[in-house]
Amino acid sequence: MGGANGKSKKKKSPRDGKSGGKSANYKKTGMKGGMSGDNATNKNTNGKSSTTRGALETQIESALTHISYDRIEQGLLELKDICKKNSTNVDALETYAYALAEYGDQEEALDALRDAAKANPDSGYEKFMYLGQLLDDGKAATACTKKGLDLLEEQMKKGDASVADRHCSACCALAEQILGCRDEEDGMDGDNAVDDETAKAVEELLKRAQHSDKESAEPMQVLACLRNEQGKKDEALKYLRESIARWRKPMQLVQETKKERDIYERKRPAPGAKDYASSSEDDVEKEEKEEKDDDDDEEYTPRFQDYEVSFEFRFETAKLLLEIDTSAALAIEILEELLEERDGIVDVWYLLAYAHYGANELDDSLEIIEIGEKLAAKSKDTGVLQEDEAEGALMNFAELKHVIEEVRRECDEQVK
Known part of the structure; x- marks a missing residue:
C-alpha cells in the first residue's frame, strides 16, 4: 500500500x-x-x-x-x-x-x-x-x-x-x-x-x-456546492449523487483475502491503524494467531477501489456528503477507501471520526480519534505537519471527543 x-x-x-x-x-x-x-x-x-x-x-x-x-x-x-x-x-x-x-x-x-x-x-x-x-x-x-x-x-x-x-x-x-x-x-x-x-x-x-x-464528475460536484450554499439541500444532494455516479465506476485491481476484506469492512482498524493504536500483549498474540490462520485462507474476492478522480476530489465528496446527506454510510465508505490508499493523512482520520459520530457510532468514532491523535503527534515529531497544523488537528480531535462524552453523559442521565 x-x-x-x-x-x-x-x-x-x-x-x-x-x-x-x-x-x-x-x-x-x-x-x-x-x-x-x-x-x-x-x-x-x-x-x-x-x-x-x-x-x-x-x-x-x-x-x-x-x-x-x-x-x-x-x-x-x-x-x-x-x-x-x-x-x-x-x-x-x-x-x-x-x-x-x-x-x-x-x-x-x-x-x-x-x-x-x-x-x-x-x-x-x-x-x-x-x-x-x-x-x-x-x-x-x-x-x-x-x-x-x-x-x-x-x-x-x-x-x-x-x-x-x-x-x-x-x-x-x-x-x-x-x-x-x-x-x-x-x-x-x-x-x-x-x-x-x-x-x-x-x-x-x-x-x-x-x-x-x-x-x-467535477461540474456536477461544484453545482452541488452551489446549491448547498444557496440552501437548496435536496437539489445539492441530487447533483452530488449524479457526480458520484460518474466517477464511482470501480475497476477490479487485485484479489483480496478474507483477512483483507475484514479490514475493509472495518472488523478491525483501517490499514496503518495498528501503527498508532494501543494494544495489549493479549491483543498482539490474538492478532498474530489471526494472521497465521488467514495465511492459509484461500478464499479470494475482488476488491474495487481505483477511480479516475483524485484523492482530494473524493475527500471533498465525503465532506459534502456529510453536510447534505441524511446518511453517513457512503461518506464512511469513501473515507475508508482513502485510508486504504494513504493512511497518514490526519484530516481523513478526523473526518472519518466525525462521520461515525454523525452515524451515532460513538465507539468507532472514539477509536478513530485515538488513532488520529497519535498520528497527529507523530506527524508533528517527524515534521510531516507544522507545529500549528498538528496542534490544530489535536484540538479538533479533543473537541469531538468532548462532544461525544457529553452525548454519552446525556444518554446515561436519560436512562436513569
Missing part, C-alpha cells in the same frame, strides 16, 4: 501533470512544467543556441528525475541553481516555480511564480492557475485563475489539442473560487449569501465545463 507509510516508489514529476503535491488546481488542470507547452515549440528563445538549449533541457530533466523518485530536496536545489545561471530563461523559471508549488515552501513558490509570470505574462497558463491556488487574497487568486483560463482557451483556439482535456477542470476551478471568495464582498455574511450575479457566473462556467467534458 502506498501513502505515508508505504514504500517509496516512482512518482510523476511536475511535467507529467499529475502528482501527489499540494496544489489542487494543478491536479485539476493537469498542468505541465519544464520544456512542455508553448515554450517547447520555440527552440531558440532568449538568444540561446540549440546546443545550449539542449544542455539546459538535459539539466532540467535531471532535476525532475530526482523529484519523480522522491529525491525532492536535491531536485529543487538543482532547479534553483539552474535558474541562477539562466535567470532570464522562461523554461527554467517556470519549471522551478511549478516544482516549488508542488513540493516546496509556499512563500518561495509564490515568489517563483510571480517571477515566471513577469518573465512570460502572455503564455503558459499553468503559473496563473498555481497563483490562483496559493494566493491568500481571494480576489487576486480569482483574477489569476481567470487569467490562466483565458490563456488556456487561447491555446485551444490556436489548435493546441494537448490542453483541451484540462479546460473542464480549469472552468470548475474558477467556479469554485468565485463561489468561495464571495464572503469577501461587502454586505456578504457568509450564510448562504449567494447573490444572483455570483450564481449566474458559476453556472455559466459549469456549462462551459460540461460542454468540454460531458463525462466529467
